[in-house]
Amino acid sequence: MTRSEFDMLCAVQPGAILSGPGELDAWKIGGKMFTCFGHTDTRATNDDHTVVRCADTEMARMLIETGAAGKPAYFRGAWVRLDLASLNVTEAAHRIAVSYTTIRAGLTKKAQAALPACEET
Template sequence: MTRPEFDDLCAVQPGAVLSGPGELDAWKIGGKMFACFGHTDQRATNDDHVVVRCADTEMARMLIESGAAGKPAYFRGAWVRLDLPTLDPEEAKHRVAVSYTTIRGGLTKTAQAALPPLPEEC
C-alpha cells in the first residue's frame, strides 16, 4: 500500500480533514487525530508507516505481539504503527474505519452533531 492509497481511505471518512504538512501530517475528525504520518526531519518525510488508534489497548497489544502492527515511537496506549509496504488493503480499510469511529465516538455530543452523518455500515 502507498501513502496516496492510504490517504484515499482516510479522505472518504465523513468530515475527515488532512492537516499538515509540518512536523506531522495527520488525518483528523473534529480536530482530533485518527491517523498520523511523522516526518524524520524538515527535509524528508517518512511515508512508509502510519500510526492509527485501536478500539482499546488490548487490541493494540495483540496486534503488536502478533506482528500485525508495530509499537509506535511517540504514542502510547491503543495506538499502533502500520507498515504501508506490507499492509493489506482490506486490513488498512478496517484499521482506518476503527480508528476513525473510535476517535469520532470520543468527541463531545455537540462536536459529533456538527459532523456529517456516518454511513449506514459504520
C-alpha cells in the same frame, strides 16, 4: 500500499480533514487525529508507516504481539504503527475505520452533531 492509496481511504471518512505538512501530517475528525505520518521519526521516512488508534489497548497489544502492527515511537495505549509496505487495502480500510470511529465517538456531542452523518454498516 502507498501513502496516496492510504490517504484515499482516509479521505472517504465523513468529515475527515488532512492537516499538515508540518511536524505531522495527520488525518483528523473534529480536530482530533485518527491517523498520522510523522516527519521526525529517524527509523523510517514519512511515507513508510502510519500510526492509528485501536478500539482498546488489548487489541493494540494483540496486534503488536502477533506482528500485525508495531509499537509506535511516541504514542501510548491503544495506538499502533502500521508499515504501509506490508498493508493490504482490506486491512488498511478496517484499521482506518476503527481508528476514525473510536476517535469520533470520543468527541463531545456538540462536535459530533456538527459532523456529516456516518453511513450505518
